[in-house]
Amino acid sequence: MTVSTADTFILEFKEVCKQYSPTQPVFTDINLQVKQGEFFGLVGVNGAGKTTLIKSLLDFCAINHGTIRLFNHTHTKPIARQHLAFFPEHFAPPVFLTGQGFLHYMARLHGQLYDKNKIEKLCQALDLNSIALQQPIKSYSKGMAQKLGLAACFSADKKLLVMxxxxxxxxxxxxxxxxxxxxxLKAQGTTLFFSTHLLVDVENLCDRMAILHAGQLRFIGTPAECCARFNSTDIEQAYLNAIT
Structure with missing residues (x-):
């Protein structure tokens, strides 16, 4: 599915550059837009700068040049992040809380009431046994903790998910x-901007994708366009062709 150019930009990067020192650039001249209702996947090798780009978007780290806008607001303004929920790469909830205690806490942060029925439905949707919510998070496996974080992210009911x-x-x-x-969520109009190493997920989920490699965007377009441009019917081989 290709999103119409008439649709509204939820997220815009314009000539964004980030460097730790003059000799250590992370990425340069990042230009991309994500439209309302679009699922957009950011792919790249370890160290390509995907997480730093997301942290820059959320104003967790400063950019050296360019502009980032969220919902037509400069990304550094708190109002720009009002309608988004974020799921970090290394999700680490407080281990002294129970799962339910953590979800109660997150609901309060978002100015919402804890909705038991909604949480139970989310647990079912994410294959998390709701009984686990009564247990301390320190007893959770990596997968259980991941599902808990996803449940917290989705329960906020935001227009944009950054994951x-x-x-x-x-x-x-x-x-x-x-x-x-x-x-x-996509069918309901939610917008998703996420990073991943799993190209099959990009192929299954995304309207468009971007390949970030060696500090530059090598490609922006649909998965099908990626395959066509880089001469492969297989998305993984097309990706390899793009970065070599």
């Missing part, structure tokens, strides 16, 4: 459940 490696630590069943849930 850094959301499939990390999930078994094949949980990944399938998560993709099904994301597609349901």
């Amino acid at each position: 850094d490696e959301p499939m990390s630590g999930l078994d094949p069943k949980a990944r399938a459940y998560l993709k099904r849930y994301l597609l349901n």
Whole structure:
């Protein structure tokens, strides 16, 4: 599915550069837009700068040049992040809380009431046993903690989801459940901007994708366009062709 140019930009990067020193650039001249209702995947090798780009978007780290806008607001303004929920690459909830205690806390942060029925439905959708919510998080496996964080992210009911490696630590069943849930959100008009190493997920979920490599965007377009441009019917081989 190609999104119409008439649609509204939710997210814009214009000539964005980030460097740790003059001799250590992370990325340069990043130009891309994400449109309302679009699912956009950012792919690249370890160290390509995907997480730093997301942190820059969220104003967790400063950029050296360019502009980033969210919902037509400069990204450094708190109002720009009012309608987004973020899921980090290394999700680490407070281990002294129970799962339910953590979700109560997150609801308060978002100015919402804890909705038990909504949380139970989310647990079912993410293949997380709701009984686990009564247990301390320190007893959780990596996959259980990941599902808890996803439940917190989704329960906020935001227009834009920004997610850094959301499939990390999930078994094949949980990944399938998560993709099904994301597609349901897509049908409701939710916008998704996420990073991943899993090209099959990009192919299954995304309207468009970007390949970030060696500090530059090598490609922006649909997965099908990526295959066509880089001479392969296989998205993984097309990706390899793009970065070599």
